[in-house]
Amino acid sequence: MNLILYIHGKGGFAAESEHYKSLFPNCKVLGLDYKTFTPWETGKEIHDAVCKLKKTYDKIILIANSIGEDLSWDYLRYVREHPLSWNVPTKILYGSNDNLTSYETMSSFAKKHNARLTVMENGEHWFHTEEQMKFLDEWLTEIQLPIE
Numbered sequence: 587m588n589l590i591l592y593i594h595g596k597g598g599f600a601a602e603s604e605h606y607k608s609l610f611p612n613c614k615v616l617g618l619d620y621k622t623f624t625p626w627e628t629g630k631e632i633h634d635a636v637c638k639l640k641k642t643y644d645k646i647i648l649i650a651n652s653i654g655e656d657l658s659w660d661y662l663r664y665v666r667e668h669p670l671s672w673n674v675p676t677k678i679l680y681g682s683n684d685n686l687t688s689y690e691t692m693s694s695f696a697k698k699h700n701a702r703l704t705v706m707e708n709g710e711h712w713f714h715t716e717e718q719m720k721f722l723d724e725w726l727t728e729i730q731l732p733i734e
Contacts (some may be wrong), residue, residue, distance in 0.1 A: 589643040592617040593632060595651030595712065605719075606649060614643065621702065625655055626664055647731055652711060674704055676701035677729050679722060681709025702729070 590613045592603035600617030602681075607615045617691055622628045639646055645725050655661060678701050680692050688706070696703035713722050 588613045588645040590615045593650035672699040678703045680705050682707050686711045686713040
């Protein structure tokens with residue numbers, strides 16, 4: 587069986603994963619209720635959870651939101667000391683009115699890591715309005731996640 591693992595954003599809840607169940611009727615959908623808040627702790631927590639879940643599921647697809655970490659000297663030092671190694675197929679949905687991450691930053695990341703970037707005009711950093719959620723649902727349906 588395949589798993590859709592939902593990683594909520596900062597201030598969110600694992601129960602938000604319920605939204606995705608109707609979009610993926612042939613998959614198990616779980617929300618990860620992580621307990622940490624720094625990139626080094628949360629990254630390890632997510633990694634450990636995925637390693638454990640790999641023992642049960644044939645394929646795991648992550649649907650994740652920005653964790654919304656606050657910038658700090660410790661955060662910057664961590665990022666500089668731990669260069670990103672990104673080698674998984676990635677599709678990104680970005681809101682043109684994102685007030686936390688610039689289009690230039692997102693576009694650069696997508697190009698550098700061969701990720702497919704879709705921009706919702708007038709979308710925000712946090713997709714939450716009826717229109718944004720409809721766009722998200724249609725996008726998830728159209729991008730053909732490798733769940734077969």
